[in-house]
Amino acid sequence: MKVSGFTIIRNALKYDFPVVESIRSILPLCDEVIVSVGNSEDATLELIKSIQSPKIKIIESVWDDSVRKGGLLLAKETNKAFDAVSADSDWVIYIQADEVIHESSIPVIQHSMETWKDDKKVEGLLFEYKHFYASYSFLEDSRMWYRREIRIIRNDKHIRSYRDAQGFRIYDTLTPTDEELLKGGRKLKVKHTGASMYHYGWVKHPVVQQSKRSKFYKLWHENDSTEKNLTESSEYDYNVVCALKKFEGTHPAVMLDRINKQHWEFDFDTSKKNLSLRESIVRFIETKTGWRPGEYKNYKLI
16 A cells, blocks of 8 residues: 655745644655645745655645635645645545644554555545644634544545645546636545544744734635734734633644743633534534534545
8 A cells, every 4th residue: 555645835934834743743654745835935945855754755836826715726736736646656645734643543544544445435534623722732612613524535636625725525527627626526435534633723823823814814815905804913812712622632742842832821711602502502412412513524424
């Protein structure tokens, strides 16, 4: 079984992405890892080269910043990286620059890939998500956040990154149009790995988070009046949140040095719940039955 990995990154240092930790977390699973480095305003390319793994293959990309609809630019860049993986790979692992796999999940993921490698009905593999928020000690506890997504796919180029690169869809053509990428093809048929993805995209210094939010907002909006939709503060207010819970587990080992260097303070009373009526009802139903009404599912579990 041959496995490729791939990711995209731009301005990793400027926006404090844990991309080195992300890449290192999938290296034990992969025979190669494609890293597409976008034109950056910092030393992102040098940062990726510093990992010094023979498995890593770097490609350089120039992002088209005129693409400002629905996060489509992220999907287009993700597809570039996917297209660069070796043709003879069986599975392909996609990881975003703020996601990390725990080392304890490596055997579980390997077992899933081995188990379903020859069953062509299985087009992708699913992960549970842990969304960290504001610091490494708190998890999002709102049903508004997605709890599962596809992160391993077949090496089939009919599979394309969907919308803003959160997940994948499969298309009849190898070259779907931009509108088709936004609208979506067929949902992938997937099996669950039983592993979790640790998502750290909302753990940054408040100043950095606000700067990133302002920049990335423009990937979803075509007009130039984006700033009016953002707070005038130079720092992101992490206290504007529905609900959080304390994280009781262990972080991936590759993250420990970064976690120990956290240089801002955040605390939160987890008994505080700022929930809408709908969120309260959904939470009650899920607690009683395990079913989450109206859950977003970008996949078909088989």
